[in-house]
Amino acid sequence: MNNIKLHDKVFEPYLDKSTIENRVLELSIDITKVYKDQNPVFLVVLNGAFIFASDLVKCLDFDCEIHFIKLSSYEGLSTTGDIKTVIGLTENIENRAVVIIEDIVDTGKTLYHLVPELKKVHPKSIAICTLLQKTEALTVDLKADFIGFEISNRFVVGYGLDYDNLGRNYPMIYQLKI
Ligand code: IMP
Ligand code: MG
Numbered sequence: 001m002n003n004i005k006l007h008d009k010v011f012e013p014y015l016d017k018s019t020i021e022n023r024v025l026e027l028s029i030d031i032t033k034v035y036k037d038q039n040p041v042f043l044v045v046l047n048g049a050f051i052f053a054s055d056l057v058k059c060l061d062f063d064c065e066i067h068f069i070k071l072s073s074y075e076g077l078s079t080t081g082d083i084k085t086v087i088g089l090t091e092n093i094e095n096r097a098v099v100i101i102e103d104i105v106d107t108g109k110t111l112y113h114l115v116p117e118l119k120k121v122h123p124k125s126i127a128i129c130t131l132l133q134k135t136e137a138l139t140v141d142l143k144a145d146f147i148g149f150e151i152s153n154r155f156v157v158g159y160g161l162d163y164d165n166l167g168r169n170y171p172m173i174y175q176l177k178i
Helices: 017-035 050-057 109-119
Strands: 004-006 009-015 041-046 065-074 083-087 097-105 125-133 146-150 173-176
Touching: 017 050, 017 097, 017 125, 017 146, 041 050, 041 109, 050 097, 083 109, 097 109, 109 125
Parallel strands: 041 065, 041 097, 097 125, 125 146
Antiparallel strands: 004 009, 009 173, 065 083
16 A cells, blocks of 8 residues: 655555444444434534545444534634534434534544534434544543544544545545654
8 A cells, every 4th residue: 555645745554444444334333232213313524524424324224314514613712722613503403312423533622612512402412423533632521432443643634534625535544654
């Protein structure tokens, strides 16, 4: 497997296609155990989670809904940095079992802000399913319920994840070469 170059940086192979595929199947089994009778709502966080979510939901054979949300960030309202607003949540999730599907939890700030936003509309439950978690990078008190891989702090691309908008299309995950 070859390195790839995106913009000015080189990335080396990290998680290959079959490793990801096997883990996604395992996650789907864990999710099925909990949610098969709950008709859950999967909220896919765009853009990064689109490939992971599409592979994951193809492994599920029970009633579920799949919706897509996006977080727009804008500056200046907080000294702690960007505040993100949720776009695209048009579905009524009141009293529904919600599972957020993310590509990666890094500092955790994105989901730390998203979860309370969703709680305002009173879902029955909220869980987080993330393909990747950079556990050492977490700066907030956040616990994902379903985690594909715990990885080191190094930047990753591929399988939906980008570096400055490039790299999402690769079927496996690459890590920044140092
Ligand atoms: P957090 O709010 O710091 O947890 O960041 C989460 C978001 O940052 C993810 O949904 C990604 O969009 C982006 N991100 C964090 N780390 C990486 C990475 O290594 N590669 C690509 N995107 C990343
Ligand atoms: Mg993302």
